[in-house]
Amino acid sequence: MGSEQQEVMGSPVLARRRHLLDEALAQADIRINGDRPWDLQLHREAALDEILARGSLGLGETYMLGDWDARALDQFFARILRADLTRLVRPWRNALRLLRSYLVNLQSRRRAFEVGERHYDLGNDFYKAMLDRRMVYSCGYWRAGAEDLDQAQEAKLDLICRKLGLQPGMRLLDIGCGWGSLVSYAAEHYGVECVGVTVSREQQAYIRERYADLPVTVHLQDYRNLDQKFDRIASVGMFEHVGHRNHRTFMKVAKRCLAPDGLMLLHTIGKNQRHSATDPWIERYIFPNGELPSTGQIGDAADRLLVCEDLHNFGSDYDHTLMAWHANFERNWSQFADRYGERFYRMWRYYLLSCAGAFRARHIQLWQWLFSDRLEGGVARVS
Template sequence: MARFEQYDNRDDIYNSSTSSQASLSPPAVLRELAKQCDVRFNGSNPWDIQVHHRDVYSQILTKGSLGFGESYMDGLWDCERMDELFYRIMRANIEENLVGVGKFALILQSLRHRFFNLQTEKRAYQVGEQHYDIGNDIFEAMLDSTMSYSCGFWQKANTLEQAQLDKLDLICKKLQLKPGEKLLEIGCGWGGLASHAAEHYGVEVLGITISQEQQKLAQQRCKGLPVEIRLTDYRDLEGEFDKIVSVGMFEHVGEKNYPIYFDTVNRLLKKDGLFLLHTIGIYKTIHRVDPWIDKYIFRNGKLPSAEQIADVLNKRMVIEDWHNFGQDYALTLLAWWDRFEAAWSMLSEKYDQRFYRMWKYYLMSCAGFFKSRQGQLWQIVLTKRDRTGTYRSIR
């Protein structure tokens, strides 16, 4: 990664007029937008933006949220409570009011997702290579012992570990797992759910992933259990399963592939089977993604709306239960940050400061996203129409 320089000696890097307080004042349009979400440039609140160089403003005006994120990675601004900053920005839907090229970039993003299939079978592995394969050491340091990289269930928990264990158990109970059943996990991560289901519920598990690093570690973690971890795309699967689950993977499917995704589940699921979809959702249909997240974190990702899911399920599957606990994701992300920050002295031997700032921006902006309730977390239980019996959900 590129070497990162913080702006500690700003007067040596920029001339005195550049670093003067007057030159750091924002343009009127940005000052007004910030005011709408109770944020100030160089203000005294912990969620205010502390500007180190005036280039921040041109980056925002020309590239929108992409420029905002990149200027943070470059050390041009800081904020004490970034999760609160993003909560206020997203609560006010401030990005939709950006003018100039920043807004034009959002339109291009929307057209890109409307007219191109960014999640074809050939492209499906890109997010694995870019994000999930960056290094298992990052995720081992940040996540709990189950290696769960999805929202925890904090209803009764007060630690990350307990929230993730409660989430895994909630999924298994909602699926009504029984000894001897075959469970398919579409997007198995590092094997946390697969090993939990096999060990505590006596099922045989096939977990699939598009990440080589995930596959290797998941195979090690599931050794000795009736679990197979396979590197493959969901569209290539064959067979029949009693139960199917997908946790934190649907965000990578893409709206053009929703029909084939659910058709694949229908094809693989037994007549009386259950399918649980655990996914991030967004509060309204948007045909684009945040360009910074797309470039640096989750390539080709796309968050579904309730409208999009319900529309594609029409005549395909029956919705038995729809459970939202999106506020729990903010708690999960902040717990991940605390663990990442505590491990940074060790991780910094391999990763530079620009990576540190990128990762902080990622976790804090996502925490603000869920706090603002733009982001939701859904667990949806689905069945085939010809399933017999009544499904009784649990919480």
């Protein structure tokens, strides 16, 4: 292999030997030390071997260490995923991770609160600076003509309420209620009594303080312990933490808690292929024990329990949402730099922009499923 000397942004870079990643990235029209926003700027040559050997985990960890950069990470990842460069990850690594997910219940009751402690409890002030005014940590609905993040999230909340056909006096259960965005909106605008469950102490404290004047109750509780009847159930951005070994259990809990003629809306990120492993970098650094479902897995879980009345995909809206979160994160980072440090900054930036690229490439999806309990003979009224 020969060596090459390039000039990037008017500054010369050190000569280096061509690497196998040069050829691989070229398939996605990405150049190492190129001058375009999506090109990879290399700061440590040995990082290329680590990326090739360890795939996604190596790519993310070398970025966190500052070994490489890309001015537009979102574009970098959209190109990688459209070109399906993930196939270059060593197959045996994915096979071992898939086998582990089938042998071990990574989302057991014992592990249920781990994601709350490590991710959602980072600090309410941190998420308040990144999210919209209602603190919605899920995909906004931009197709209703929303002009900013606040409008997109309120449009999504209202869409959910309308799909559920909420009426004054109903009881709504929100499984994985976050910072109370849906329960507060439903109570304010639709006159319903709301109960939320979360695995985050920070979220519970926030809801109790902010919405003390609303008919909203929040419990720090694993969803598997739910055993009350509700007219309507929603779960927004929580099913990604359930895991395929527990999908059926989740649906049984929903059926147990759903009143006759009830409806449940399930809002979840999803994957295109049933048998695919969770991205190892995302699982290690962002969402421990997370696992995206496929359409087939969700359908299997609901089989003979609930009826799918509607399925709505607006995954491309998540790209827009994540870019808005990233803009807020960058704008407000100075408030948190001393607390979290440079490594966290690079990790969080990588998380937001890599996910934006994944949705842009349609590598992952966002679905809203509407289920009824019609198998019991009721007649669901779906608006």
